[in-house]
Amino acid sequence: MKNVIFVLILSACARLSSLPPSPxxxxxxxxNQLDRPLKLEEVWFSKYTKALELRKQNKYAQAxxxxxxFKETEEFPLVSLAHLYRIDSCARISKIFPMEDVDQLEKSIQAGFQKEFYETIFNLAKNIASSEVVVGYALKLSPFKSLRAEKEELLLLANKLDxxxxxxxxxxxxxxxxxPRFNTSPTPDLYPDIARDFEKARDFDQAIIWYKKILKEKPLNDFSRWISAANRYRQLFKNRRDKTGHLRETNILKKKLQRLVHKNKDDKIIDALADIMVQEARAQWTQNNRTVANSILKQAQEFLPTMSQNMKALISWIxxxxxxxxxxxxxxxILFKDAIAFEPTQQKILDDASWNLAWTLYLDGDFDEFIAFVNLRRSKLSEDLYEKLTFWQGKALYKQGRIAEALEVxxxxxxxxxxxxxxxxxxxxSGASFESISASLDETPKSAEVEWLASVGQFELCKDYLDDWRSNKISNSDKKEWLYSFIKCHHAAGAIRIYYSHPKARDIEFMTENLAALYPLSxxxxxxxxxEHFSIDPYLMQxxxxxxxxxxxxxxxxxxxxGLMQLIPELALRLSKQYKTEYKSFDDLYDPAxxxxxxxxYLKELNSKMNKRMVGVIAAYNAGTGPIQNWYRVRNRKDVFEFIEGIAYxxxxxYVKLVLRNWIIYQQIEKSSDFKLDLGDLH
Known part of the structure; x- marks a missing residue:
């Protein structure tokens, strides 16, 4: 049945009161099932959504x-978009580029809609305008593109056309x-940028060529430039998953720096050598070459007595x-005490040495000494480390049979x-149950534009609008009040960023009030x-x-x-072949589905290799299966918490701690009743 259009509101309403119809x-x-006269907002919704659907079907004349x-309807919150789509649709029929209308709309369109404006007009220009117009709009659109492949495609087209x-x-x-890799006549000062650009494009062979140009220079002419290139060059082998090559190049760089130190005792060179020796030792240690790693670090201590106190403490700790x-x-x-005695100014080094001294006391069963050390060092430790030690203080008390004290802690x-x-x-x-949490946000509309964009399903455009809003100077009250707008527009990443920019982000009460934004189910x-397809816990995936x-x-x-799950292209290629899903290049990994x-x-594969041990699956997702399987062989402990603390990386x-934290909180939000966590499920 045709809708009978009857405008009930003749005068313009305040913009925020012009909200879309309910879902x-x-x-x-x-x-077309509403058998009554339409309200004004319902007319807007009907015509706008119909036009969007017609445009999807390339029915531009009807659109x-x-x-x-909307030419005479300035009250509609998305009127500038309606004008944009009208200009585009009508021009595709007339085949005449409407320069005057485009220029006029460009001056008035909201900043949050500029990307959509330039995208639409650029695509229109490609069809019916001169090369010069196409180039102009390609240049205007390019800053709004976040993916490098899309930005490069526009700029290459702009360079190609007359x-x-x-x-x-x-x-x-x-x-x-x-x-800069497209620059065919670069000056030497651009070499680092060109090498890095090839690296970002995953053209590692070309990146190697350009880094080698820098490495042929005399190091002492510009040591910062040279050492930066040397470290990026080593990283290339790591990014190619070539561990042997990475270790080889690390050793070569160490020898070069040793020769440099003999010529020049500059602190920068000494610290660079100490740092590279630490990295080489870590790499050897990762491959279970403990003796070699320890020998390298001893050599660093003997060879570089003038290195910084922080570096001395770091080496003693490792x-x-x-x-x-x-x-x-x-x-x-002894070594942990040495590290503390160096009085490092970097809080992390001090915390690491303090924790591992305390941890060794705990493992040795020296619980009284452990508790005494915690109380002694309390004032010099960061808040995070204090929480960690407090948890283990409870474990120490529990092991001593002081159950009531442990539970109280x-x-x-x-x-x-x-x-x-x-x-x-x-x-x-403590054996307690977790209560379910009713996580909700203030759903009071803050922007008619956001409400309409979400209502008509233009979520990507809604994200652009909110990102523009976020780029302005925002009051703390607005940050809190707009959180639901981000969730409504499927913009969880934006919601999390906004949340953590609030000064109360760490406040427990504030966190509880806004948990739905902090832990969204996007x-x-x-x-x-x-x-469901791979029989994986969806909350673990989230x-x-x-x-x-x-x-x-x-x-x-x-x-x-x-992408979302941070997949390596080589792994994605293998999995795509195994499960017969299309995969052309690393850009495909930006597709959420x-x-x-x-x-x-991949999680299904890890689940099998780790015998369904959740901690092992999470750890392997971050570090690979090899190291984790080795840790289960040589460092396995019955206590899941002791195993987690013993993870070498x-x-x-x-990572394991943070993912487990997320997993528990997601269940608190999603489950309708209280639940207990079975540690057997983890380990």
Missing amino acids: EIGQKLVN CGELEY SNPDLKKQAQDKLFKYS RGMIELEAKNHGEAK WQELYKKSPYNFYGLMAHVS FKTDVFKAA SIIRQESAFNPEARSPADAF KNVFLGAA EETRN
Whole structure:
């Protein structure tokens, strides 16, 4: 039945009062099932959504007709978009580029809609405008593109097409600035940028060539430039998953630096050599060559007596860790005490040495000395380390049979830190149940534009609008009040960034009020579908995504991992062949559905290799299966917490803790009743 249009509101309303119809009414409007006169907002919704659907079907003449309605309707919150789509739709029929209308709209369109404006007009220009117009809009659109492949495609097109000399020069300058590897006549000062650009493009062979040009220079002419290139060159082998090559180049660099130190005792060179020897020792240690690693570090201590106190403390701490792994606890404690005695100014080094001394005392069963050390060092430790030691103080008391005291320590820690790993683990250790959490946000509309964009399903455009809003100076009250707008627009990454920019982000009460923004279930359909397909816990997947990418589908790590679940291209290629899913290049990993499908496939593989031990699966996702299987062989402990603390890689150890934290909190949010955590499920 045709809708009878009857405008009930004749005068313009305040913009925020012009909100879209409810989802139920919206669906009836889309299906043409509303058998009553339409309100003004319902007319807007009906015509705008119909025009969007017609444009998807390339029915531009009909879309042009629907959008003509908005020429005289300035009250519609998305009126500038309606004008944009009308200009585009009508021009595609007339085949005449409407320069005057485009120029006029460009001056008035909201900043949050500029990307959509330039995208739409650029695509229109490609079809019906001159090369010069196309180049102009390609240059205007390029700053809004976040993916390098898309930005480069625009700039390469702008360089290729004929245009006036000024535009041509602009296009070339922008291309060379953003992607210097396309510069065919670079000056030497650009060599580092060119090498890094080839590295980002994953053309490692070319990157090696350009880094070698820098490494042929005399190091002392510009040591910072030379050592930076040398370290990036080594990293290339790591990014290629060539551990042998990385270790070889690290050793070569060490020998070069040793020769330099003989010529020049500059502190920069000494610290660079100490740093490279530490990295070489870590690499050897990773390959279970403890004796070699320890020998390298001893050599550094003897060869570089003038290195900084921080470096001396760091080396003593690492040597202590190697001795601890070899179960030489007496020597380990001496080295940890040495590290503390150097009085490092870097809090992390002091914390690491203090923790590992305390940890060794705990492992030796010296619980009284452990507790005394914690109380003695309390004032000099960071808050995070204090929480960690407090948890283990409870464990020490428990092992001494002082159960009531242990429970009191754990209960107090959970009360103080209910959303941190050690607070949660204290609650688990006390045998208590986790209560379900009703996580909700203030849903009061803050922007008519946001409400309409979400209502009509223009979520990517809604994200752009919110990102523009976020780029402005925002009050703390607005940061809190707008969190739901980000969630409504499926912009979890933005919500998390906004949350952590608030000065109360660490406040427990504030965190509880805004938990739905801090732990969103974004890309839920894709995640739960992939999880069901591969029999994976969907909350584990969400927990990994939150930690890997903070729900940013365009995330790319320094280690060359991509997308929501931060997959390595080589792994993705193998999995795509195994599970017969299309995969052409690393850019495919920016597709959320494809990324989580391959990520779930990998988790299934890890689940099998780790015998369904959740801690092992999480650790292997971060560090690979080889090291984790080795740790289970040589460092396995019945106590899951002791096993986690014994994970050799700091990054992996912290990663396991954070993912487990996420996993528990997601269950608290999603489960409708209280639950207990069975430690057997973890280990």
